[in-house]
Amino acid sequence: MLSTFSAVAWAAGGASSAGARSLASKTTTRTTGSPQRYFGAAARIDQISSEPGLAELFLRQCTCITPEIHLKWDALEWEEGRFSFEPADDLVRFAVKHGMSVRGHTLLWDQSTPRWAKKRLKRERDWSLIKRHFDIVLGRYADHVSEWDVINEPVGDDGSDGGFRRNTFFEAFGPSYVERALRTARERAPRARLAINDYGFDYDNPVEEKRRTNFLKMIETLRRADVPIDSVGVQAHLDLSKGPLNQRIVENFLNDLAGLGLDIAITELDVKERDLRAPIPVRDARVAAEVQSYLEVALAQPAVRGVITWGLSDRHSWLQDQMPGGRPKKLEKLNRGLPFDAELRPKPLHGAILAALQPDAPAGALALRAR
Numbered sequence: 001m002l003s004t005f006s007a008v009a010w011a012a013g014g015a016s017s018a019g020a021r022s023l024a025s026k027t028t029t030r031t032t033g034s035p036q037r038y039f040g041a042a043a044r045i046d047q048i049s050s051e052p053g054l055a056e057l058f059l060r061q062c063t064c065i066t067p068e069i070h071l072k073w074d075a076l077e078w079e080e081g082r083f084s085f086e087p088a089d090d091l092v093r094f095a096v097k098h099g100m101s102v103r104g105h106t107l108l109w110d111q112s113t114p115r116w117a118k119k120r121l122k123r124e125r126d127w128s129l130i131k132r133h134f135d136i137v138l139g140r141y142a143d144h145v146s147e148w149d150v151i152n153e154p155v156g157d158d159g160s161d162g163g164f165r166r167n168t169f170f171e172a173f174g175p176s177y178v179e180r181a182l183r184t185a186r187e188r189a190p191r192a193r194l195a196i197n198d199y200g201f202d203y204d205n206p207v208e209e210k211r212r213t214n215f216l217k218m219i220e221t222l223r224r225a226d227v228p229i230d231s232v233g234v235q236a237h238l239d240l241s242k243g244p245l246n247q248r249i250v251e252n253f254l255n256d257l258a259g260l261g262l263d264i265a266i267t268e269l270d271v272k273e274r275d276l277r278a279p280i281p282v283r284d285a286r287v288a289a290e291v292q293s294y295l296e297v298a299l300a301q302p303a304v305r306g307v308i309t310w311g312l313s314d315r316h317s318w319l320q321d322q323m324p325g326g327r328p329k330k331l332e333k334l335n336r337g338l339p340f341d342a343e344l345r346p347k348p349l350h351g352a353i354l355a356a357l358q359p360d361a362p363a364g365a366l367a368l369r370a371r
């Protein structure tokens with residue numbers, strides 16, 4: 001596939017992270033009718049505090065941060081009753097100090113539920129354990145976290161179980177756990193925006209088609225029952241082996257979600273590559289083109305309030321750990337699915353996100369776009 005990004009234009013642009021324009025528009029004035037969106041990224045305080053270049057990059061590029069792991073239940077309470085708040089506290093403090101908003105990720109996710117809690121939930125089916133968890137986390141971060149992924153990944157891949165994923169919470173409480181979680185969160189965090197976040201909505205294949213239908217049905221049911229939910233998170237982990245995207249599918253899906261009266265956040269954008277043997281400029285062009293295609297339709301939807309990438313630099317992308325054989329040793333073998341490379345240099349993907357988020361930016365900023 002030939003992309004709209006030219007490697008030549010990119011090379012000629014040359015760039016360092018310090019010179020890269022900010023993806024987050026820091027101005028409040030708008031010259032066109034396009035809405036102002038936030039740009040953010042998933043972050044870890046251990047990386048930010050030990051790598052000054054990375055810290056600077058977050059400060060320059062983002063107006064929003066989401067903790068990649070620190071707010072997950074198993075990160076906060078690996079052993080029952082022994083809490084580890086420090087990393088989350090430090091990251092939230094870093095964000096607040098620098099005027100960034102925080103997206104709270106995530107209160108309930110099967111994969112990040114500690115083993116002891118899973119066991120107890122399955123055995124006792126006692127909601128008070130969930131309530132206690134929400135009380136502690138929402139209570140501690142209420143003033144600084146504006147939006148929460150209350151439930152992460154509740155959607156199933158087929159039509160069974162009413163479209164719900166058969167996870168610990170489903171097994172303990174049935175499908176009503178989603179509604180109960182949102183109501184419990186609202187009681188404890190009356191001012192926060194509450195969201196459900198999920199993946200696998202982007203491509204034109206039967207599994208994702210089913211997932212879109214299941215998700216829409218779930219949200220529609222919640223809305224009808226007047227359950228407190230303000231927003232949905234669309235993870236958007238793009239994947240070149242499933243692509244290219246069919247823009248109409250993304251457009252219709254976001255339109256249907258917006259039609260249910262909710263805001264939308266693109267919460268975990270990144271791109272898994274298909275062919276890591278192609279020359280790097282070709283790989284980078286493919287990645288950028290896929291995101292350009294996605295954001296072109298996603299940002300045409302006014303309900304989409306912002307974009308978050310799952311990390312900023314390929315150096316720390318979770319996708320490296322997903323590779324067969326684990327994280328590659330050689331730099332050129334790393335997946336290149338985030339806006340900055342492993343040496344924190346901006347890539348064509350940075351240009352693609354910038355162009356999509358800031359169509360009013362001066363022409364110079366768009367110089368990376370070819371043709």
Ligand code: XIL
Pocket residue numbers: 068069152235268318
């Ligand atoms: C991932 C983190 O990036 C990893 O570091 C961690 O080991 C596992 O979780 N969908 C989500 C995120 O909602 O929480 C996941 O984050 C990536 C997939």
